[in-house]
Amino acid sequence: MSFSGGCAMSGIKYLLDTNFVLGMLKSSPGVLEVLASKQLTSQHCAYSAITRMELLGFPGMTPAEEHLIRSTLDQFRYLAITGDVEDAAITIRRIRRAKLPDALIAATALCHSLELLTLDAGLQATFEAVRPPI
Secondary structure, X not given: OOOOOXXXXXXXOEEEOHHHHHXXXXXXXXXXXXXXXXXXXXXXXXXXXXXXXXXXXXXXXXXXXXXXXXXXXXXOEEEOOOHHHHHHHHHHHHHHOOOHXXXXXXXXXXXXXXXXXXXXXXXXXXXXXXXXXX
């Protein structure tokens, strides 16, 4: 399985998963530790179309919460689901039996040669299993 990079030249280094962004919004100690240790800045970060849909799709969201999520996401690069990402997600689902959203997020990180930042141990394990050796 091979994945081609697309964002490394633009300074993007990390793909933020849904629960990582939520941790940022809630100032979760684990997320704050990662932010500090990696010296993350917004220009180094991107998010998947899946993360956008998951974050903005919560039922009962208040207008203030929606505004906070949108303004947070606006700081990062948006990565759409391309044909290459779809193909990689299909491969990931076949070999890891991952849930479709997780496969798409992992595939997005892989296709763009990004490190995945997630609090989901299962997603992290899937990503590490399909990630080419460094």
